[in-house]
Amino acid sequence: MINQILYEKNNYLTLLFWVLVGAFAGPLVYVVVPIHMLILKQKGAWLWILLGLWLVLTLSDSRQPVFRFAVNLKTAMMLVMGYLFLVMPKDNEDPIRFIKPFIPFFVVAFVSLIGSPVAFEGFQKAVSYVLLLTVIPPMVNLLLTYERERFLYHLVMVGVIVLVTGIVLRFVAPGFVIFGGERYSGLLGNPNGMGIYGFMFTALFTIVIHFHRYLFTRNQIIFIYAIIFASLIMGGSRGGLFSTALFIGAWFLLRRDVIIGFIIMSAIFISYQYVVANFEAIVTSLGLADYFRLETLETGSGRLIVAKIAWKHIQENYWFSHGFAFNEHILAQYKDYFEQEGHQGNVHNSWLTMWMDAGLVGLVLFAIGWLTNFIRAAKFSPLVWAVFFGLLLSISVESWLVASLNPFTIVLVIILSMMGNPAFYNRRVGD
Template structure:
């Protein structure tokens, strides 16, 4: 981690400058980010451009007023790097086809904008555009970084996220009100579920990277990264993360032995999971973990059942069409008061119900087709694509992060899949990256 900070000292200083400017004033923070993006492009620092986006998305997830700048700045950021991509294609070699399986879904998403409530139309249109840009532009920057920096880029991403996790832990005794939400640890993310999803994706990214590039990390690096992930997960008491990581590791072990063994163990896993799910409270209490794992919350699904039933009832009104991107966010915000009285806070807590609310059954099917096609393509390159798929399906069934465009989670999934499918792009360009000017 110290090596990462030393080799990327100017980038680290830039990120700290963003945070400092955002604390001073929201608009000063936005201006600092925009100016930095333009300067990075002028210097041809594409790796830093995509790393900066990843960092900014994490900051935008933070609930503190001092981080409000990031929520605005990320919109300018994605527009700027998209303009760089579309108007400077000669610098983006390599086939970028991640978005192709989702083209029909994007077209449908634009069509259902006609069904969006007028008060939410602008937000819905912006969310639709940002979702398209996420799928179209960010993979191109990942490929560019692969070609210029090879596997070292992946290591830099992992180390940056590890630094973010470490920062949250260090802040516990210093700023407890910042890193805790209603008694649960959230780190620098917006809530405990957020840090949990981040840990899930970082674990899988690190696992894939260490398998693909055995010499990328030494034992100390891996112990540090995995240690931070485990500690953050335990502090957040994220059951979703624990189950997602266990599921991924369990399936990965058998899929490495062969597809037949992997499929067989998947069936067994589904059966066992259903048995455990039916008796989860009794099992947790018998193990003496009732208080730590919040057994009483498990019993009522932590308010998620309320959200799911509410979403399902709302879906009946636009079963096939949906009401446009971000409708789920708008709907749950408008009804937050009476939902809170029922014991629910937040959104729909399910990516697939969110997709259904926003794009209807037709949109859900179109997205599912693109999603499965993407993983089938990844499966050609790695047997571990199936364990990744099932872990993602599980995680996304309890949080709506797949539906988000500019959150710090979906972009990491795109990075993992690009890492799997674009193995021929690593170090494809022997061009020398520009040296940062002091």
């Protein structure tokens, strides 16, 4: 593992250079990184452009002032990515196949911005989502075609480096990775972000080693899983832990029998309300009341409060709404009230958030876009449904899928792009 990183040390130093320029050179980073991306394009280094984008998206989620540059840098990088899409080599596959099922949704999303009180912000968010779904899939297809093993290996390694760095800082500079002085968040912005990252990276790594077992030794696989689970446990995010558990359970069942796996996982979701209703008793009987922070369940960690506000405004814009960023506009009006009730953050539910932004019509079209790409990937491997089951829980307790420029949505796009491409499954010559 170390040898592979050292072999690519110049490329990893490039990513480190971007971070250092952003941390210490101020606005210069908004010039240096886009220009460097164009230089990498000339060298055909598409892999490091993609990995660099994922790294910057990860750092943009951090609350640390030293990484504040990443918030604006990711926007500049996405604009460059739009240009790169126009000039990158295209294979025989339709380069916009991934985004096509989303076109009806984006029509609604853009039209909804007419008369919106946050039309400019909403337009920016809509464009960034279009760029993500347009640019990332063909770039993944390009890398699978020309440097698959190298792409998959270093995709995993960047995630490992992020997690290992967080764990190391937990012991050498704990204040840097402890959220609110209490809970571990790693390099992410909060423990819930750490939970989502852990869930998505578990899915990504499990898929890679299942179809390309030769990329990592047994000890390396054990080490990587240990790092992931240690990060999840230290973060203590209920959503992250349960989403990961659902993914692993679904993966185990679907590998043995797809139909039985679907039946069992569906039964789990049907019984979800029973589990939630008795969650306190179950956790208490296991002696895990403190770990799962049962004292916060009465108000759902403040989420029930904001959900009531969200539902109130959904009634006012039931079928159609005012586009991306409208939910932020509404919730900002209740900021003082939320602080009094001890709530921080957003709606913490992707379904409600998108409903507030795009109305029920937009929400349904948004779901159809994602479901279509899951079905395409399932034609090659039904194991993609394990990601689906974990995802359903994750987006029901967090709003991350509504946003494009975070370190989580891009991983989902990469996973579906890989599993929907036959080049991902072909074995190496001689295997």
